[in-house]
Every structure is written in C-alpha cells, then in structure tokens.
Amino acid sequence: MGTLEAETVVIGSGLAGVLVARELAASGQRCTILERGSLMSWDEQARLKRWQEDLPTSELNHENDPSGLDYPWTYVYGVGGSANRWAGTSPRFLPEDFEVRSRYGIMRDWPLTYAELAPFYRSAERAMGVAGAENALMPATDYPVPPHPPGGQDQVLEPHLKPMIPLPQARPTEAIGTRAACCGSGRCQLCPVDARFSVLNALSGVFEHPDVALRQKTVAAKLVSDSSGRRVSAVECLREGGERLTIRARRFVLAANGIESAGLLLRSGIVTGDTGRYLFDHYNSAALVRVDTDTGAGIGSSLATSGIYSYYSGEFRRHRAGVLMLPFNPGAPIMADRLIAAISDGRSGRDLRRDVATEWRQTFALDLFIDDVPNRRNRVTLSSRKDALGLPLNHVHYERPGDYWQRGVDHVVADLPRRLRELGARDVRYLGAPQGAHLLGTLRMGSDDRAVVDRHQRHRRRENLFVSGGAVFPTYSPSHPTLTIAALAIRLGRYMALDSV
C-alpha cells in the first residue's frame, strides 16, 4: 500500500471539483484531484459517441431499490465528469429560489441569498462562456457573450407568454479560446464543434497548473477520520489493478455526483443528519401544444434560445410547483409515430407529407423544468451487493414526483390553451420521462441540526471536509442547476483559499 501527502484533496474532476481546484491554485495552494475514470478527449468522445472509457474504476456503481422507480440515473465517471455530456443550459436561480420558506412558507430557505451568490454567478458565467442578456428577473448580470437571437417559436410565443428572456446558455454565440461558436447542430450533448462548455474545453488549464496534480483511475473508497473524530486525516483509494493508496491531507473536498458523494460518506461512517436523503432529479417533461398557425419550429441558432417564466414565480408556489419553460427549437418529436403509422397504412406522397409536416409545423414543443418539494424517502444507502472493486453499491430509493410537482404540471397543461387561444391552441399533450441527470440534494446545506454542510459547504461534523456540487442543494428550483453548482464551487474555492483550518 502506498502513501502520499497532499495539501488539499479534491474528489471528482467534474465542474464542481475543478472550479474549487482552480481557485485554490490561483491563490498559490496545492491540490490533488482524484478521478475514478480517465481522460477521454472531445475528439474521442465524438468519434466513439460516448463520454467515458470502460474501466473497472469507472463502472456506474448504483442500484435501484425495487420498491421505488427503476430510474435511469445518468452520470459520467471520467475527467470532466458529467459536464462532458450536458446540454449547456445555464440560467441563474431567481432570488426567490433561495427564499421559498420566507416568501411562500414551503420547503426551506437556502443559508445564503441571491445577492451573496451574484458575484460568483458572474465568475461562473465567465468561466463557462455563458451567452445571455441583462434581464429583469436576474439582478446584476454581466454576460461575457452576446445572447442567441430569439428562435422561431420564441417570436410567436413572446406576446402570449411573458416574461420571456434570452436563454442563458453555455453554447456561445462567438468563438472563445479553443471553443467554436455554437453552430445550431441541435445535438448539444455531443457537440459536433466542441462549442458547448465542458471542463475539457474551458478549464483544462487547471490540470496543467504546477500546483495541481490529477490522479486518474483512482477511486476514493473511504475517508479516514482522526482520533478526535472532528477531522478527516486521509482518503483510502483503490486504483486500477487493485493497488491501494492512502493520501493524507490537510483538507478534503467531496465533489463527486449527488449519489457517489453521499455513498462515500456512508462508506466512511461519516453519517450525520440527513446524509443521503432528499435525492432529486428534474424529471424530463415536455408539453406539445397544437395550434392552427405556423409555430416557427425548426428555426433557431441553438437548441433553445428563450426561457419562459410565465409559470415560474408567484404566490402559487405555496401550493404548486414553479415551472421554467423552454421552447425546443428542433420542434415536436411526434412525427415518427404519425409517419410510420401512415406509411404502414399504405399512405404515401404529397398528401402524407403535407399532413405530417402540417402537424409538426403547428405544434409547439416546450421543455418543462419543474420544481418539487424535497422528499425525505428519496435517498442513497449502501447495498449489500458489491461493485467490481469490492465496494458496496450505492442503493437508491427514488419515488415518482410528488403532488406539488403534479399540480404544477396540471396547471400548465390546463392554462396553456387559454394563453395561446389567439393562436388557435386546441390540444396540449404532456410527455414525461425520467433522466434529468441533475442528481441533487443528498448532502444538503443549512444551519439546522439535520443539515449535512453549513453555509460555507463545510461538513458539520468534520471541520476540514467540504462538499461541492448539487448534493448540497437544500431545494431544487425549476431552473437547471449547473450554473449554480459552478457559482457555489467558485465561492467555496475562494472561501477555502482564505480558510486556515
């Protein structure tokens, strides 16, 4: 068994870990980043159409509890983490998302405010090259890249669904560094020109910094606490081929995904309060609205170009979920069913095409991102089954979204025809499927006794252990989480750079 010494160990080379490392390195502090997987370049990802290598250390290590949903949890074990395969949508949370308890008497307030996070949002937007425009919903923005122009659906919907803003997105409208400008491929999770932000295309300089060491194919198996029980003294690692390695350090940052970060604490016996509970993933949802006018689907400079906040804010959040709605520029995905059925029925020719094309052109495709009340039963525990490395699998119990979520969906489906009456709206179809790939909430931030980390993301029972990533979210918001994860990581890195523990 080998032993190493380090100053700070960051567990996970995704966005949440690398931004902490970047801030530490910028202040002259050394850190070692551990990554279970390996480096797969964008070229290789594009060629192989996958995001990570098949390695014993990078096998996904969870199982679903049969009494819950058989949920397709999606995450990447590789250098760059799950930000290798995200789509790039980067809105800030709104100020009210941090204060839902104070404003609406539901869920919990965050232990920090929008105003406190705003400077870090700006830093995150610069780091990620976010395209956006100043807007009335998100105070104090200063986007580094101009916004995408409104797409076809945006222009038709805007008079009916206010407020609508240019969608902040890490799909830049102009080239930045080695990244090309977004080219409107509509396939952002494997961007064909490497425009969409990834750790590899925007933050790879961190790995080359002389004060940063990256150790690939290294699994953090267990955190070891010292005799006082107040500090973590080392992390025990497993490497490819069965090699064991112990790394001693002054500080540790847990920056794996929301399931694995909780799993590592459970494996380490560092269990306090709500550790592992309140797991959440935004359920993929869409509304297809049939109207009798051309919707403008298929026209736009990126996958989505506007955010609709008509159903996001207000007193209604006391009893039903806020919803963020994005017109999906590629249009409705219903054509295949109709086309296949029609051809199978023997139809063909211009009439067939006209029917299918008309339906497609006259259907709005709206992506829905829906909040929910945190559910304590949604949790990560340890399985009795082991992974390929002999570590217990993360056992996940996850239930379908709750009544609060459902009321939010029902309201949107019922209300859209009213708002879009002038366009001849006559049918709204809800489509839902799992796999938001956001993995939030298992090590929540707060000041109460059951919170796992404090407002500085410091573990409440281990003074030199910090958590970065969506795991710390105490509530979820209707917004996509990645930019907030990035802002929190930068804030944490700067805090740690000044922290003497």
Place this chain on the structure above:
Amino acid sequence: MPRLSRRNVLLAGAGVVAAGTGWWGRYALGDTFENHVARTLGVDARLGAELVASLRERHDDYDARAAGFLFATTSPSKELTPRSVREEAVEAFIGPLVGMEFGLITPLALAGRTRSGSYRPCQVLRH
C-alpha cells in the same frame, strides 16, 4: 440484424416472392429505390436520394433495413404482410431518419424548413 447485401436480398426477394412479375426487379437493377423512398415521403427525387444516402452512411445494417422497407411498402408483399410486421419494417427504416440522433434533417426537410437532406453536423436548425 445480419449484414446483408441489398442487391442480393432484393434479387432473392424478386426471384422468390415476385417471380414472374418483374415487379421488384426494377429496384435491384436500377437506382429507383431512392425514387420509391422519395415518392413515399412526398419529396423530390434529389432529397429522397440524399436521405437514403445519409441512412446508408450511418447504419451498417442499412441493406436489411432497406429491404424490409421495400417489402413493407410495395406490392404484392405489402398486401400479404400483417400490419404489425409492416410497421416494424417501416420503423426500422424511417425511425432513424426522423430521430434526434440523425440530426433532425428529415423532419426539417419534410416540413420544408431545409432544402437539403444530406446529413450535416451544423446549421441543422435554420437561423
């Protein structure tokens, strides 16, 4: 699905199923399969040919898919085949063309949002 030669499949089909009619033989011997796809989808011949070429480039089992589509959409086989089987064959051919994986070309082409059916990574959405 096994790799098959489109030409062999079609020739065999033409020989066994439509022996004497000469009906299928025209697809095997010329390039009119592309025209058949274009006629079925109601697009012009050039667009039909581009869509077929794109599918051929991106699927190793293109031949089997094309043969299935032909079987499900031409006489006399389509009249002799249960609907569920026809639908499966049509889906195997049309499904990839209209899916996200394919880059959205076909829906946009059918809807008249683009005039080219060639696969391309960028400028798929019209600006």
